[in-house]
Amino acid sequence: MSEDDHEIENLQREVATLLLDYVYAPLLEDQHVRGVLPAPSGAPAVRVALGDKNECAPSRLTAYEIPLGAGDELCTSHDVVALLRAVHTGTHIYPSGRVTSVMGMDLYLVDPAHVKEAPFTTDDWSFTLLRCLAGRHTEERPEAGLRGFLFREAGLLRLYMDSDEVPGVIAADVRPGGALTALLAALPSLLGEEWRTSDVVDDPHCRYLVDLTGW
Known part of the structure; x- marks a missing residue:
């Protein structure tokens, strides 16, 4: 396994640990973290499912795939929180190629270059x-x-x-x-x-x- 792969794995662990805080406390408004998933096939990304507190029905959850970067351009776990808040607030238009589904949840593939991060509070x-x-x-x-x-x-x-x-x-x-x-x-x-x-x-x-x- 390459050094870059190890860095991605460690960052995925950091993201999962940080987002535990938002299972019971809302990440924003009434939205809670209902899942944190490492992207499949070793992809340098993390998927986060948001929904109402205690919600488990896939059709009522929204998942976002956020790339973690590569090499010296890796984002931080705090960057992931900021992007999640930004993409789940207001209206965002996604090209058809960046909207799919996974495990019964709508999945949006986030492009950080087109999202203004919400500040870490x-x-x-x-x-x-x-x-x-x-x-x-x-x-x-x-x-x-x-x-x-x-x-x-x-x-x-x-x-x-x-x-x-x-x-x-x-x-x-x-x-x-x-x-x-x-x-x-x-x-x-x-x-x-x-x-x-x-x-x-x-x-x-x-x-x-x-x-x-x-x-």
């Missing part, structure tokens, strides 16, 4: 961050663990964390965005940086607050 970034933090809990205690969270005004997310380096529960205000990998890697050490801390008189759920909104 603050809640999307928050879900991704929280999922990564929650996923760190294995048999071994993580260096910094998630104890709770609270959505705040102005697009902020408050994380309640514990750490091997600092006793008690520490709150950290973050602004979810694209640099999540760097934030996740640095979070354990940032919790103990005294110059970032302040007492939180209106929050009894933590010892102190670390402001990471500008990090």
